Amino acid sequence: MTVELDFGAVLASWPLLLVGVAWTLGLTAVSAVLGVLTGIAFAWARSEGPVLLQTVVGAYVELIRNTPFIVQLFFIFFGLPAAGFRLSPEVASVIAMVVNLSAYATEIVRAGIEATPRGQREAAISLALSPTQTFVYVVTPPALARIWPALVSQIIIVMLGSAVCGQISVPELTFATSLIQSRNFRSFEAFIIVAAIYLVLAFTVRRLLRWAGPRFVFGR
Amino acid sequence: MVEFTLWDILRNLALAARWTVVLSLIAFLGGGVVGAALLVLRLSPSRIGRALVEGYVELFQGTPLLVQLFLAYFGIALLGLNTSAWTAATLALTLYTSAFLVEIWRGCVEAVPRGQWEAGTSLALSFSENLRYVVLPQALTIAIAPTVGFLVQVIKGTALASVIGFVELTKAGSMVTNATFRPFVVYSCVGLFYFVLCYPISLVAKNLERKLHAAHR
Amino acid sequence: MQPIVEIKGLRKSFGTHEVLKGIDLTVQPGEVVAIIGRSGSGKSTLLRCINGLEAFQEGSLTVDGKPLIHGDPNAMRALRQRVGMIFQSFNLFPHLSAGRNIMLAPGLVKRKVSSEAADQARGLLARVGLTDKFDAMPDRLSGGQQQRVAIARALAMEPAVLLCDEITSALDPELVGEVLRVVESLAEEGMTLLMVTHEMSFARKVSDRLIFMHQGRVHEMGSPDELFAAPKTPELRQFLSSLHE
Ligand SMILES: Nc1ncnc2c1ncn2[C@@H]1O[C@H](COP(=O)(O)OP(=O)(O)OP(=O)(O)O)[C@@H](O)[C@H]1O
Ligand SMILES: [Mg+2]
Numbered sequence: 001m002t003v004e005l006d007f008g009a010v011l012a013s014w015p016l017l018l019v020g021v022a023w024t025l026g027l028t029a030v031s032a033v034l035g036v037l038t039g040i041a042f043a044w045a046r047s048e049g050p051v052l053l054q055t056v057v058g059a060y061v062e063l064i065r066n067t068p069f070i071v072q073l074f075f076i077f078f079g080l081p082a083a084g085f086r087l088s089p090e091v092a093s094v095i096a097m098v099v100n101l102s103a104y105a106t107e108i109v110r111a112g113i114e115a116t117p118r119g120q121r122e123a124a125i126s127l128a129l130s131p132t133q134t135f136v137y138v139v140t141p142p143a144l145a146r147i148w149p150a151l152v153s154q155i156i157i158v159m160l161g162s163a164v165c166g167q168i169s170v171p172e173l174t175f176a177t178s179l180i181q182s183r184n185f186r187s188f189e190a191f192i193i194v195a196a197i198y199l200v201l202a203f204t205v206r207r208l209l210r211w212a213g214p215r216f217v218f219g220r
Numbered sequence: 221m222v223e224f225t226l227w228d229i230l231r232n233l234a235l236a237a238r239w240t241v242v243l244s245l246i247a248f249l250g251g252g253v254v255g256a257a258l259l260v261l262r263l264s265p266s267r268i269g270r271a272l273v274e275g276y277v278e279l280f281q282g283t284p285l286l287v288q289l290f291l292a293y294f295g296i297a298l299l300g301l302n303t304s305a306w307t308a309a310t311l312a313l314t315l316y317t318s319a320f321l322v323e324i325w326r327g328c329v330e331a332v333p334r335g336q337w338e339a340g341t342s343l344a345l346s347f348s349e350n351l352r353y354v355v356l357p358q359a360l361t362i363a364i365a366p367t368v369g370f371l372v373q374v375i376k377g378t379a380l381a382s383v384i385g386f387v388e389l390t391k392a393g394s395m396v397t398n399a400t401f402r403p404f405v406v407y408s409c410v411g412l413f414y415f416v417l418c419y420p421i422s423l424v425a426k427n428l429e430r431k432l433h434a435a436h437r
Numbered sequence: 438m439q440p441i442v443e444i445k446g447l448r449k450s451f452g453t454h455e456v457l458k459g460i461d462l463t464v465q466p467g468e469v470v471a472i473i474g475r476s477g478s479g480k481s482t483l484l485r486c487i488n489g490l491e492a493f494q495e496g497s498l499t500v501d502g503k504p505l506i507h508g509d510p511n512a513m514r515a516l517r518q519r520v521g522m523i524f525q526s527f528n529l530f531p532h533l534s535a536g537r538n539i540m541l542a543p544g545l546v547k548r549k550v551s552s553e554a555a556d557q558a559r560g561l562l563a564r565v566g567l568t569d570k571f572d573a574m575p576d577r578l579s580g581g582q583q584q585r586v587a588i589a590r591a592l593a594m595e596p597a598v599l600l601c602d603e604i605t606s607a608l609d610p611e612l613v614g615e616v617l618r619v620v621e622s623l624a625e626e627g628m629t630l631l632m633v634t635h636e637m638s639f640a641r642k643v644s645d646r647l648i649f650m651h652q653g654r655v656h657e658m659g660s661p662d663e664l665f666a667a668p669k670t671p672e673l674r675q676f677l678s679s680l681h682e
Contacts, residue, residue, distance in 0.1 A: 066372065066418035067411045068379035071390055075411060078403035123528035123587075126488050127542035127594060128517035130510070137541060141532040156282075163284035167383060174286060187294040195283045195291060202282040218532060 020176030031097035039105025064103035112143030236392030251317025280319030447496035474650035521591030581612030
């Protein structure tokens, strides 16, 4: 038998794909910012906060890192309304992505913080900086510089993970693809094309973040 | 409608969790075999071999696992073979696992000092002898902790097989939810099951890593 | 005249290991005190106690008349503004330029406006001979240059006393001179200095008073000429002769 592939039928629906790309990138951007900020705060709590807070954050990190993203998403979208929190699919997705990223970011940032030479803190202390000022201005920027590549990789993982958000009807890229293939039955071709788009996105976002880190995040 | 007690929910989930475990083990072992083959190719002096493996890794690490599952599902159908959620899930997860493992292992091999390769070569060992008797045994100790750690990623990855209709823990969770209309309880339990499966493995991986670091100091 | 630093009966242990066994020391404004002694005699620990990097168990310590109280963060920060410290390993902040390293603490602690802090930083860089290095990142500077930036950074807080712990030990020999010249000029300008050093000729030339520490005590103290010419204790004699080997 011969296999005939028809990519044209899929590409004809490019506006849908474009909307999907926009949603995927939008979800990723919002959750990257919120997730990394939360991660930094949690990393502080875990390494310098009060003991109780350290334990709570530690448990949160382990809970999130040892359960699948799709279950976290379903719990937030299907489970929370039963407890009285009704969320739109988009908001539920952002929350799930932020929660997921923040847990990994906490551990990544913490590793960076712990690699800070003792002399750096001592210099800051002897200049009369407060513990908070020391953390924000002296410890965090070089720590972020150290772990930026790992953080970027994690953001990419979360972006690729957002493909699952289509399962609760967020119009992101994979959802758009499912829609297209349900109309023209060119399923394989549709997913080949979307895989290629994700590859390009992953490559571009990685490049962009690597470039942006030193300029906008940890300053040079 | 039959009344579902918490016990019924747990029992149904536990039954389905078996399939999560089975699928994880198949993917992990299959991925390990494919990954090992790819590793040899990746380390070989052949430039084409290296480039191929690099592209392979890039492909699987740069696209969502969910899309890979769909591709396997529709790809098998396109070849005119009888497609099932089983075959598609096993195929996709095996390849996905192999791509990550080969990358993890490559890092471990590269952590073996260059001088070890050179010492082996200077003793007239061939590439494969060098790999087999000098480098791999050393890389293996470094590789154990991250490999065990990756098993957690595989287990979590199998949750996506639910989307193509494979009935494992997550799919069972959706089905039980539809029967009970108690999503909060059901998805909490599903999460708990995954945690119980994954957390001990995470702990083992962490301990192995700590031991290794201690030994290297 | 009120002493800048006054230490009475200071004792400090790490666990069960007593490192400082009752130190009494008074430093007057404008005085330059050099501390010498064998490795492990407690020189660094003493300096680190003075700005509260280490907590001590017994005795009292005042800087500028204010007592050092551990556990009172505000009092500690007030004290640290009066005490500058320069480290053996420079400890410049790697993500900040030389100028920004100097500006950081005045901006955060003294709430100096940025333009004022920048002017001050430029002035201090000129003073340590690094006029054109305001925008240089630490990893672009030699060890000697980094240490001079660290001195400028400490001076920016306008401390009443400057603690220097072997500040040339991590430097290549040819870079030691440029740092010592800066310290010497500070001494001439009347800065109060407390420095641990292995540079004996420098200590002799610059300091008003020399302290020999031995096993956690001030073992011998006096003018440098006296101590070098006629050490009274066998320990100091032995220490000095060991330097010539
Ligand atoms: N953080 C610490 N924990 C435990 N012991 C310490 C600590 N810091 C210093 N010590 C011990 O205290 C003693 C004095 O150390 P200190 O660093 O003050 O000596 P030093 O005179 O500065 O020596 P050096 O010339 O080598 O710098 C040493 O025996 C050292 O091992
Ligand atoms: Mg010392």
